[in-house]
Amino acid sequence: MVLGILRFPFRGVVTMASQSKDxxxxxxxxxxxxxRAVRGSSSRGGGEALAEMIHALEGxxxxxxxxxxxxxxxxxxxxxxxxxxxxxxxAPILPVGTSSTRxxxxxxxxxxxxxxxxxxxxxxxxxxxxxxxxxxxxSFLSRVDEAIDQMTAEADRLSGVAGAPRERxxx
Numbered sequence: 751m752v753l754g755i756l757r758f759p760f761r762g763v764v765t766m767a768s769q770s771k772d773x774x775x776x777x778x779x780x781x782x783x784x785x786r787a788v789r790g791s792s793s794r795g796g797g798e799a800l801a802e803m804i805h806a807l808e809g810x811x812x813x814x815x816x817x818x819x820x821x822x823x824x825x826x827x828x829x830x831x832x833x834x835x836x837x838x839x840x841a842p843i844l845p846v847g848t849s850s851t852r853x854x855x856x857x858x859x860x861x862x863x864x865x866x867x868x869x870x871x872x873x874x875x876x877x878x879x880x881x882x883x884x885x886x887x888x889s890f891l892s893r894v895d896e897a898i899d900q901m902t903a904e905a906d907r908l909s910g911v912a913g914a915p916r917e918r919x920x921x
Contacts, residue, residue: 751817752864753848753871758813760784764806765815769795791820800831804838814839818894825860826899826916828891833881836890842878843894847901849909861915874905 761784767777768791777787786806790799807814814835818828836843849872850865865871876897881890899916906914 751862753850753873754815754846755780755783755785756871757873758815761813762786763813763815764788764803766790766796766799766803768793785815793820796820796829796831800834804835807839807841818891818898819860823859826895828894828898830887830891832894833887833890836881842880844878845876845894845897845901847874847876847898847903847905848872849902849905849911849914851909851911853909853911853914855915863914870909872905872908874901874908876901 763784764786765780765788767773767780767787767789769789770791773789773791777789780787788799788802788806790796790802803814806812816832816835818832819826820829832843835841848863850863850869851871852866852869854864854866856862856864879890879894879897902916906912906916
């Protein structure tokens with residue numbers, strides 16, 4: 751998340767931060783770097799935040815940026831709001847993977863990557879993913895998750911990171 755923010759500052763990107771105290775810190779950080787943070791998540795206020803995000807993006811060429819697994823996971827499993835965002839805006843989802851030559855993986859549910867100082871950081875973009883006609887939500891989200899996994903693996907390869915703790919928590 752940090753790598754994407756630092757790579758694309760001051761472009762008016764619209765993103766989402768939870769309504770928690772941690773979300774307050776994240777929203778302030780995002781604002782400092784020129785992002786617009788709507789407040790909500792899959793566990794609280796997500797529907798309203800998604801509607802606000804759609805309203806902010808309709809008729810523009812601005813980007814939306816989301817961590818699609820929500821604040822509680824399971825890790826690396828996209829939530830249905832991503833599908834709704836793609837449909838409502840008739841826009842593709844661009845899968846992104848990031849890595850760092852000197853990563854520190856936190857002991858959090860999502861094994862958050864914190865790049866250590868003086869790291870070379872990599873942000874890799876995949877091909878856009880659009881919902882196919884009549885495609886189920888589950889099928890679309892599975893395709894997005896797979897594309898993100900591929901971009902993350904490529905970012906790890908380019909960074910020289912082997913054995914990163916990126917396994918999905920299966921439920």
